[in-house]
Amino acid sequence: MTQEPHPHSDKHEFRAEALSLWRITFAPATWALHFVLCYALVSLSCIHGTPPVAITRSALILATLAALAVIALLGWRSYRHWAPGRTGRLTHPYGTPEHRHHFLGHAAFLLAIISAIGVVFVALPLLVIGGCQ
Amino acid sequence: MTEHENRSPLPFPPSEQALAEPVPEDLRAAQVARLRSAWARPKGWRYWSSVNSSQVGKWYCLTALFFMLCAGVMALIIRLQLAVPENDLISADRFNQLFTMHGSAMMFLFAVPMFEAISLFLLPALLGARDMSFPRLSAFGYWCFLIGGVFVLSSILFDVAPRAGWFMYPPLATQDEGPGSDIWLLGLSFIEIASLAAAVELIVGVLKCRAPGMRVNLMPLYAWYVLVVGGMILFAFPPLIAGDLLFELERSLDWPFFDPTRGGDPMLWQHLFWIFGHPEVYIVFLPSIAITAMVIPTVARRPIVGYSWIVLSAVGVGFLSFGLWVHHMFTTGLPSLSLGFFSAASEAVVIPTGIQLFAFLATLMVGRVTMSLPLLWITGALAVFTLGGLTGVMLAIAPFDFQVHDTYFIVAHLHYTLFGGMIFPVIAGVYYFFPFFRKRMLSPRLGRWAFWLIFSGFNLCFLPMHLTGLLGMPRRVYTYSSGLGWEALNLTSTVGAFVIAAGFAVFVWDLLRPRRNQPDAPRNPWNAGTLEWAHDIPVEDWGVRSIPYVTSRYPLWQQPKLLQRMDQGRYYLPDSDEGARETLVTSVIDAKPVLIQRLTGPSWIPLVAAIFTGGCFIFPTFGLYWPAILCGLLAGGAILIWLWTATARPPRQAEKDAGLGLSLPTYASGPDSVGWWAIWITMLGDATAFSSILFGFFFYWTAQAQFPPPGAAHADGVAVAVAALALIASWALVVLARRTNRLQRVGRARAALITSTLCAGTGALALALAVWPLDPTAHVYPAIVCTIALWIGVHTVLGMVMQLYCLAGSLTGKLTPHHDADLGNVTLFWNFLALSSLAACAVIGIAPRLL
Incomplete structure (x- = not known):
């Protein structure tokens, strides 16, 4: 990251860092997709009867594992981005590119954790509730 | 394009040497005079053509306060009617109108607009900007809010107010006779559009109008919350607007969206309403928590603990709150698996919500706390909100909800969350920011009176309601028979309601009493560290004298020379050489200066456009379609004139001196321009x-x-x-x-x-x-x-x-x-x-x- 801004610095930053501003929303977005998928498929199964609810349940449990894998990957990448082990810093209060960079990693990492918890929570009914009753 | 690419790198960030260079006395005086005249507020009746955020923000706050007081009076009448069994103070029909309007007004005319109002007021100062990028849009939004709010609220005076509950469930609301439902649908759609306008203004403000150097990891937490809440408005309000459209098409043209005899389904409305309605609760709650996040570091006299954690909880709540809507529909007969998902998500949202509260407590624990009035209100908020949160956890469990659905237990729960999550923190904010808004202090003695009256009255009113609900009293009944064990509880609640009212009377008196003889407040009375306390006393309308270069989260604490340099005009844009209003536009992530943005000045056009837009929404309520279409065309014409004369005009100079040797373009298109971002955000909502x-x-x-x-x-x-x-x-x-x-x-x-x-x-x-x-x-x-x-x-x-x-x-x-x-x-x-x-x-x- 250079110190000199460029007249079209938005585009520059977007190349360098925009992905990580979006990245902080990737994990919660995965949660949202998983949630919508659960809700939509179960509604279809319970109202139309196709696919049968047993199959929907198994498919959604697989989808849960997939969502968790995606979130784990995102979390791992943002952890590397944050790099608390390498920098030894847990907070990032200074106006430097490094601090901004690690902060975004930190926020993304925490959001990955909360998203994983959310996915597990939402998947629990699939395990404990049998069907549509 | 090419003209920029050959240029040498800009002198940014500014060197210490450049910042230390004094500005000659006579130049400084000339700059002050020019700035003052560029930002002068219009005199006399022209005052109402003002568009800058400090004026519009003030009107907005006061209007929302007025609407809240009206809705509060309605609540008092409701409580009077319920004070004793078989009361005949008001009729059942009047009662229905009152509770419908109480809920609708508190939500649509107070809670959400209050967030926009306070943010409009505070955000430019927090970010070190002169003003937000679209002043006339803010004014337009305000006038829409005023016209729509007065229209909806006054319907109750003519006994034609909506009366199907604030969520307007069909078929009750679709088949209701009289214009009540149309007033709700059209009046509030109009206000929702104003909310979207405010969301655009605020999001663009946070992304593009931060002071140079204020990277995303330095933004005041309030700005993070505004960003999240703005985003939530974009995804929560449009489903309701779409629902309103379907609903109004059914009511006026008989298109059967919610009529089961012709294939419609009333459940669709419930889904669309609550996809809006649940995030709405968090749209109301998060900005108030944001105020808390500004007050806590000041009273603890140290930076916030866990900045990233709070950002996490704001963004996390923003997402999770969209997975909760069906918990308002647990008793509609959905499959139990589906209920399970929403129950689980409702429990999950507690985690990020709790994290921010713990971060605040941690800050208070490690800081050196000075007890002050804002903190008193914050502690009240935390206590009340925690209780509301706990009953929320109970209600998220579907079988429990089956038992208490539509009883006073729900009324108690929602008032605990909204009072604790919104009213108390907002009042804390009023006490905290009043010296910034009005340049005077509020009375600590009256403040303590107001607090204890409202706090004890609140618990007296709503704590018994849990029990009233568990004893089976349903919501929305205009009276009840004696002998059910509800009498004493209801009477207690009514007494409590009037104690709350007494507290509000004290608070509002203190807020609005004449202050001519009162001395000015100190410039930074709480010793806070954020930029809004660099304001000028006596008041100046230019926002900031010069736009500072920020390198820390608490610039007033951590950049000792900053305030003096701002005042002396040693930072950016210390002058207004063309006599026009300008502010600095910076890049999204690192806040590097990219553009000098010309801002629009006072004008009647937002008011004219709002009046015609209002006509376009209000006439159809009475079945007058041709005047509505005419108004729509006139509104469109006014907006075109506004855009044509005041936006994206080619500037006289392609580049201008922004101060500190920095020369910046005065025109941008595409992602560098604020207009492009506004369209992007609007279209996302669309x-x-x-x-x-x-x-x-x-x-x-x-x-x-x-x-x-x-x-x-x-x-x-x-x-x-x-x-x-x-x-x-x-x-x-x-x-x-x-x-x-x-x-x-x-x-x-x-x-x-x-x-x-x-x-x-x-x-x-x-x-x-x-x-x-x-x-x-x-x-x-x-x-x-x-x-x-x-x-x-x-x-x-x-x-x-x-x-x-x-x-x-x-x-x-x-x-x-x-x-x-x-x-x-x-x-x-x-x-x-x-x-x-x-x-x-x-x-x-x-x-x-x-x-």
């Missing part, structure tokens, strides 16, 4: 509304055994295909026009624009012809198909106006190869329109033949 209508189509499909019904007439396939092709061609030509215009081939660009308008017209016409033979009153299938076509048709007409606007700009020299912001924005609009046209044509042309 796309959400359109998706909600498409969701309706698929909702009918999942909820019904046969949708489309067997033998139903479909939209004409050929005409739909022609429409899709014509609209895509129109989009491609707009893109081509932008390219060729940039390459100086102005003639070709104009030709492309004309052709694109013709293509768009063809597309709209083909779409109309495709659905023309359908009868939307017969069944919900043709009704939803026609609605989708109508949506695209209206957007296409809008798109054609934009194409012609650019053409006119090109012909008159407003739009040139170098100054093509308008064309860039129109291209962005058409990108969205092209995508939604394709989706629409696929849904009405292909999907019914496959399903």
Whole structure:
């Protein structure tokens, strides 16, 4: 990251860092997709009867594992981005590119954790509730 | 483009040497005089043409406060009626109007607008900006809010207020006679549009108007919350606007979206309402927590603990809150698996919500706390909100909810969350920020009185309601018989309500009493560290004297020379050489200066546009469609005049000195310009509304055994295909026009624009012809198909106006190869329109033949 801004610095930053501003929303977005998928498929199964609810349940449990894998990957990448082990810093209060960079990693990492918890929570009914009753 | 690329690197960040250089005394005085005259507030009756955020923010706050007091009076009448059994103070019908209006006004006329009002007021100061990027848009939003609010609220004086509950469930609300439901639908849609305008203004403000150097990790937490809440408004309000559209089409044109006898389904409204309604609760709650996040570090006299954690919880709550809506519908007979998902998500949202509260407690624990009035209100808030949160955890468990659904337990719960999560923190904010708003202090003695009255009155009123509910008293009954064990509890609640009212009377008196003899407040009375306390006393309307270079989260604590340098005009834009209002636009992530943005000044046009927009929404309530259409056209005309005369005009100089040796462009198009971001954000909301209508189509499909019904007439396939092709061609030509215009081939660009308008017209016409033979009153299938076509048709007409606007700009020299912001924005609009046209044509042309 250079110190000199460029007249079209938005585009520059977007190349360098925009992905990580979006990245902080990737994990919660995965949660949202998983949630919508659960809700939509179960509604279809319970109202139309196709696919049968047993199959929907198994498919959604697989989808849960997939969502968790995606979130784990995102979390791992943002952890590397944050790099608390390498920098030894847990907070990032200074106006430097490094601090901004690690902060975004930190926020993304925490959001990955909360998203994983959310996915597990939402998947629990699939395990404990049998069907549509 | 090329002119910038040859330039040497800009002198940013500024060197310590440059910052230390003093400004000569006479130059400084001249700068002050010029700035003052550029930002002078209009005198006399012209005062009402003001557009800067400090004025508009003040009107907005006071109007929202007034509406809240009105809704509070309604609550008092409700409590009086319920004080004793078999009371006949008011009629059942009047009672229905009162509780409907109490809820609607508190939500739509107070809670959400108050967030916008306070943010409008605070945000420029927090970010070190002169003003937000679209002052006239804020003013327009305010006038819409005022007109719509007065219209909706005054209906109760004429005994025609909506009376089906604040969520307007069909079929009760669709079949209700009299204009009540229409007043709710149209009046509040109008206000929702104002909310979207405010969301655009605030999001763009946070992303593009931060002081140079204020990177995303340095933003005041309030700004993070505004960003999250703005985003939530964009995804939460449009489903309601779409729902309102369907609802109003049913009421005025008899299109049966919610009528089960013709294939409709009342549940669709419940879904659309609560997809809005639940996030709405967090839209109300998060900004108030944001105020807490500003007050806590100040009273603890140290930076906040866990900045990233709070950002996490704000963003996390923002997402999770969209997975909760069905917990308002637990008793509607959905499959238990589906209930399980929403129950689980409702429990999960507690985690991020709790994290921010723990971060605040941690800050207080490790800081050196000074007890002050704002902190008193914050502690009240934490106590009350925690109780509301705990009953929330109980209610998220579906079987418990089955038991207490529609009882006073719910009333107790929601008031605990809203008082604790919104009222108390907002009042804390009023005490904390009053010296900034009014340059005077509020009375600590009256403040303590108000606190203890409201706090004890609140618990006296709402704590017994838990029990009233558990004893089985249903909500929304206008009276009850004696002998059910509810008498003493209800009487206690009524007494409590009047104690709250007494507390508010003290508070409002202190707020509004004349202050001519009172001394000025100290500049930074709480010793806070954030930029809003760099304000000027006595008041100056220029926002900041010069826009500082920020390198820390608490600049007033951590950058010791900052305040002095700001005052002496040693930072950016210390002058207004052209006598115009300007602010600095910076880049999204690292806040590097990119542009000097010319801001619009006082004008009547926002008011005129708001009056006509109001007419367009208000006349249909009484079935007066022609005046409404006329008003719509006049509103459109006013907005066009406003845009044409005041936005994206080619500047006199291509570059200007921004101070500290930094020379910046004065015109931008594409992602560097604020207008482009505004269109992007608006279209995101627009796309959400359109998706909600498409969701309706698929909702009918999942909820019904046969949708489309067997033998139903479909939209004409050929005409739909022609429409899709014509609209895509129109989009491609707009893109081509932008390219060729940039390459100086102005003639070709104009030709492309004309052709694109013709293509768009063809597309709209083909779409109309495709659905023309359908009868939307017969069944919900043709009704939803026609609605989708109508949506695209209206957007296409809008798109054609934009194409012609650019053409006119090109012909008159407003739009040139170098100054093509308008064309860039129109291209962005058409990108969205092209995508939604394709989706629409696929849904009405292909999907019914496959399903």
